[in-house]
Amino acid sequence: MAEALQPALPGRPGLRVAYAGTPEFARVALAAIVDAGWTVPLVLTQPDRPAGRGLKLQPSAVKLLALERGLPLAQPHGLKLDGRFAADAQEAWRALLAAAPDVLVVAAYGLILPAWVLALPRLGCLNIHGSLLPRWRGAAPIQRAIEAGDTQTGITLMQMDAGLDTGAMLLTEATPIAADDTTASLHDRLAAMGARLVLQGLQAAQAGRLQPQAQPSEGVSYAHKIDKAEAAIDWLSGAAAIERRLRAFDPFPGATAQLAGQTVKLWRGRVVANEGAIAPGHWVPSAEGRLVTACGTDALEWLELQLPGGRRITAREWRQRFPGLAP
Numbered sequence: 520m521a522e523a524l525q526p527a528l529p530g531r532p533g534l535r536v537a538y539a540g541t542p543e544f545a546r547v548a549l550a551a552i553v554d555a556g557w558t559v560p561l562v563l564t565q566p567d568r569p570a571g572r573g574l575k576l577q578p579s580a581v582k583l584l585a586l587e588r589g590l591p592l593a594q595p596h597g598l599k600l601d602g603r604f605a606a607d608a609q610e611a612w613r614a615l616l617a618a619a620p621d622v623l624v625v626a627a628y629g630l631i632l633p634a635w636v637l638a639l640p641r642l643g644c645l646n647i648h649g650s651l652l653p654r655w656r657g658a659a660p661i662q663r664a665i666e667a668g669d670t671q672t673g674i675t676l677m678q679m680d681a682g683l684d685t686g687a688m689l690l691t692e693a694t695p696i697a698a699d700d701t702t703a704s705l706h707d708r709l710a711a712m713g714a715r716l717v718l719q720g721l722q723a724a725q726a727g728r729l730q731p732q733a734q735p736s737e738g739v740s741y742a743h744k745i746d747k748a749e750a751a752i753d754w755l756s757g758a759a760a761i762e763r764r765l766r767a768f769d770p771f772p773g774a775t776a777q778l779a780g781q782t783v784k785l786w787r788g789r790v791v792a793n794e795g796a797i798a799p800g801h802w803v804p805s806a807e808g809r810l811v812t813a814c815g816t817d818a819l820e821w822l823e824l825q826l827p828g829g830r831r832i833t834a835r836e837w838r839q840r841f842p843g844l845a846p
Contacts, residue, residue: 537620551714656684687731
């Protein structure tokens with residue numbers, strides 16, 4: 520069995536590009552690969568997950584595209600041949616062997632690739648990663664870059680190895696992070712960049728022109744997965760840090776605060792002076808009736824918020840609709 524897991528795939532004209540990805544970020548790159556005419560013999564994506572108020576099973580963005588384009592599809596729960604989902608892994612192994620890919624492109628797949636997957640394609644596995652490695656290895660590079668106040672980020676096309684985003688860099692492209700960028704806006708820009716970069720990488724791979732470069736040993740940081748527990752705003756933090764977190768947590772999970780006895784989501788804010796040296800977490804008096812909360816440093820003016828079950832509204836709309844509930 521062990522020898523069969525690492526077949527030597529013969530070279531052939533035109534690469535056979537298998538694909539592994541799940542969310543919208545990955546769908547954009549897969550669409551570009553298909554539109555560019557590459558042969559995609561197999562798509563791997565996560566199993567359908569419950570979502571929405573009814574918790575009905577929902578297909579991933581990548582699955583929807585694969586079905587639309589008529590691409591062969593597999594949705595294993597796991598890929599470890601001796602793990603909990605060994606039967607799924609065996610089925611995926613057979614599907615990959617039958618697909619005979621020259622290369623496997625991976626983007627936000629969500630499952631760890633074991634050694635047998637990494638070794639199967641003759642050109643290995645290429646990962647589209649949403650940061651300039653080694654900055655922000657891990658699950659949430661876009662959110663953590665905004666939260667940390669980074670001035671730029673980008674896409675790294677990486678040759679995958681057994682480590683967590685530790686493989687050699689193949690291609691990179693940078694983009695500035697604007698002062699008003701949210702995870703939503705930066706995600707869309709990086710998804711388009713990733714699609715362009717992977718097409719360049721596939722062309723270079725076919726021509727034998729890829730030049731792997733080891734990641735620098737300095738500047739490594741880890742982008743931990745975003746947890747819903749992080750949503751509650753800590754007013755002891757500086758206003759600038761809180762404002763960045765609002766943008767980093769847009770659209771998920773959103774930042775929460777208390778207003779008129781209700782837990783609301785605060786989507787957009789602006790750093791202002793804490794006039795009167797008000798204690799953190801308390802309202803700063805405003806002659807204009809603005810919603811301003813004192814922070815550990817400076818204060819934060821509320822600009823856009825959302826009531827439970829409602830839509831996003833501006834602070835001005837809040838004051839007009841609920842004049843008695845403003846501080």
